[in-house]
Amino acid sequence: MESENIECVSVSDGMVEEEEVAHIPHPFLKPRGNGSGTVSGGGGGGVGGGGVPAPVISPVARVHELLECPVCTNSMYPPIHQCHNGHTLCSTCKSRVHNRCPTCRQELGDIRCLALEKVAESLELPCRYLSLGCPEIFPYYSKLKHEAQCSFRPYNCPYAGSECSVVGDIPFLVAHLRDDHKVDMHIGSTFNHRYVKSNPREVENATWMLTVFHCFGQYFCLHFEAFQLGMAPVYMAFLRFMGDENEARCYSYSLEVGSNGRKLMWEGIPRSIRDSHRKVRDSHDGLIIQRNMALFFSGGDRKELKLRVTGRIWKEQQTLDAGVSTPNPCS
Ligand SMILES: [Zn+2]
Ligand SMILES: [Zn+2]
Ligand SMILES: [Zn+2]
Numbered sequence: 001m002e003s004e005n006i007e008c009v010s011v012s013d014g015m016v017e018e019e020e021v022a023h024i025p026h027p028f029l030k031p032r033g034n035g036s037g038t039v040s041g042g043g044g045g046g047v048g049g050g051g052v053p054a055p056v057i058s059p060v061a062r063v064h065e066l067l068e069c070p071v072c073t074n075s076m077y078p079p080i081h082q083c084h085n086g087h088t089l090c091s092t093c094k095s096r097v098h099n100r101c102p103t104c105r106q107e108l109g110d111i112r113c114l115a116l117e118k119v120a121e122s123l124e125l126p127c128r129y130l131s132l133g134c135p136e137i138f139p140y141y142s143k144l145k146h147e148a149q150c151s152f153r154p155y156n157c158p159y160a161g162s163e164c165s166v167v168g169d170i171p172f173l174v175a176h177l178r179d180d181h182k183v184d185m186h187i188g189s190t191f192n193h194r195y196v197k198s199n200p201r202e203v204e205n206a207t208w209m210l211t212v213f214h215c216f217g218q219y220f221c222l223h224f225e226a227f228q229l230g231m232a233p234v235y236m237a238f239l240r241f242m243g244d245e246n247e248a249r250c251y252s253y254s255l256e257v258g259s260n261g262r263k264l265m266w267e268g269i270p271r272s273i274r275d276s277h278r279k280v281r282d283s284h285d286g287l288i289i290q291r292n293m294a295l296f297f298s299g300g301d302r303k304e305l306k307l308r309v310t311g312r313i314w315k316e317q318q319t320l321d322a323g324v325s326t327p328n329p330c331s
């Protein structure tokens, strides 16, 4: 049982939540530079927009400009409105301008611009994540729906306990976790971590520094935290996969904690970082340890948390029965 492979160097630093919470320097709220694979957070990154001078303006690009709301510059979707003089604006802006056309200041009325709505219907546009590798082209009105689900869309930073707004692809986020959040990086598929906290009875919520594991050419985030589950204070450890859910299903992991001949074990499938840290926690999809049990496992006088969590990540040979009919993404 004492397989001390990859004894974690950071074993005793048991970062406490005070440090974690206070320790959220935010010099990196935005993706730095124009690094590859990063996309700015919100905004309607329009195709053909963005100040790049196009030598030849295609008719599609011109039409697309027409579909940009002159007030908020987002793409317009039905109902598209216009004033008596023909100035168009989106329905969100219409509800904000107190019945005055923002362009000519005339009374706005309630006129739909059906012609423009029809033109939009005839358009086919590339996914906005074209530059991140998505080759798909969509009718104007189904583009948004695809983009919300597009597998090339950037990921949110998986760091827990902060409002980090950095987004990007996996290599970019790995570098960001290492450089900006100072996260521990480990190579290998087994781990042996000790989580330490003095006065554990005084805190209801705590988040320990996450650890990133690199194995099978993939990255995994190990989370550990304390929270209140109903009336009971608990600790929870779980793994998230840095990638999409269909790929996460190719892996399994186990966690083990115990002492004095008792142990708790968990075997599960890592969740994709598409699922927020909070969502995973609230679904209880991980190893949950009651505080009294955790303190028992810590030994000593039960005044201090000293929990040794061991674990392993492995790759499944084939898809689980849930995906029998779909192509095997694990191979
Ligand atoms: Zn608008
Ligand atoms: Zn007008
Ligand atoms: Zn796409």
Ligand SMILES: [Zn+2]
Pocket: 157, 158, 159, 164, 165, 166, 176, 177, 180, 181
């Ligand atoms: Zn971050």
